[in-house]
Amino acid sequence: MTGLLTAQIALAVATHAMAARGGSWVGRAIWIGMITDVVAVSAMVAITGGSNGPLVFLYTVGALAAGILLSSRAGFRFIALSTIAIVTMDVMTHTHTFGKTTFFPGGLAAVAALWIIGGAGTMFSIYNERELKRQNAELATIRQVTLDIEDSLTLEEIFTDLCRGVVEGFRFDAAALLLWDGDMMRVAASQGTTGSSDMRIDLRGRIANALRMKDALVTSRKEATSDGALIPLLGPRGYLAIPIAEDGLLIVTRDGRKGRPGTLRENEVEALDRLAHHARLAIANARLHAHMSEMAITDPLTGLANHGEMQARLAFECGRLQRYATLRAAGHHLSVILLDIDHFKKFNDRFGHQAGDAVLKGVAAALKGAVRSFDIAARYGGEEFAVILPETTEEAAREIAERIRRSVSMYPFASEDGKSVRVTVSVGIATAPENGSTPAALIKQADASLYHSKEEGRNRVTHALDTERPVARILTMDATRRRRAQGEARARAGARRAPARSSHPRRRTPPV
Known part of the structure; x- marks a missing residue:
């Protein structure tokens, strides 16, 4: 033993x-x-x-x-x-x-x-x-979907990755993400649905209340059929609706085919709720990124593109035009418009800077309404604006510039006392390749044409091909005019500093 x-x-x-x-x-x-x-x-x-x-x-x-x-x-x-x-x-x-x-x-x-x-x-x-295996699989799915949506910086990519990850990871039949668009909801992304994307759905009753209360909603097939709002998108199937953002809703469904249970388990609802929390953060980050990106290229006062964005877009369009020239592809043009508000300094001095800001906003609004959807309108600086017109010839650029001038002159500006104020602009145009093919050359020619419009009485449109004087002479005359104005200003300042003459005659000292 x-x-x-x-x-x-x-x-x-x-x-x-x-x-x-x-x-x-x-x-x-x-x-x-x-x-x-x-x-x-x-x-x-x-x-x-x-x-x-x-x-x-x-x-x-x-x-x-x-x-x-x-x-x-x-x-x-x-x-x-x-x-x-x-x-x-x-x-x-x-x-x-x-x-x-x-x-x-x-x-x-x-x-x-x-x-x-x-x-x-x-x-x-x-x-x-x-x-334990099921929980590990759910956590792995949540982690993978979270990594996918966190790597995306656009809302479209986040919505698409979220719907695809939910269907593939949790083995649902279909998933759709809906966003409020006015009084109805628009399908922003979908996976495995019967309806088409971008369709609009009128959601009311329990789903709308769940979205407002930020609560998950499990709907049976019978309830979904009686409601009928989501049948065009999901068919006659029960679904789970989870608020995914302030204005969004994630809807998933499973009908029990292919050997899978048709009912939604409680742990699946909890897992999707955890995933929705990560999705809300990703959507908020994407919207913040889009907002910051928009602020970086937008003028805060007028809402137009700022000077840096205008220069970048102009360089891109000039590069594209030069590639066409390298390929010997004829018939491609690029036009640039510069416009300046006439007598804007006097307007500011008379009505104040707040009224001046209102004029800048009004000119920007008139500019947006006069240009085409693919044109780039920007605030060049101060009271000057610029418009980039891709694939636009000289004649078409003249028509657009004239439309801008008329639109601004007819815009209903009002002063602080309620009286109507008329505002006009002077416009200069340059077209590539006739007036140059680089951003600097086009801006220089358009600026010279703008000054020519001012010399001719303002409130008019001038193309670089219209002026009889070369650009160098125009710039020389402008420099001479500025020097003359500076000399006159110095003379007036000296006259103010000189002592006033006495009304009594000077007493002459007799010689010794």
């Missing part, structure tokens, strides 16, 4: 040492240790009296604990091994009656306890393992 116990302890220590070293021998070492433990304990139970001995109870309790604590597969193996050991030691310790092996009640009770209690524990382990 002592030798058997010593050998068992030595073998157990050796197998545990092998398991601690790791590697491919870990599983084998553990099973070798378990088998030796069972054999040794079975032998000790047999020596001390078999199934009627004092150790069988401890052996059964230990086997039950091992079967419950082990995984499902290992638990079943251990219970089967323990059953074989109990039967073997019971046969070894009892005699045969009438040529048959007598199985005593103690061994039968031990085997029954093993399979009833240990089997229940093993089934519980199976359920826990499946639940």
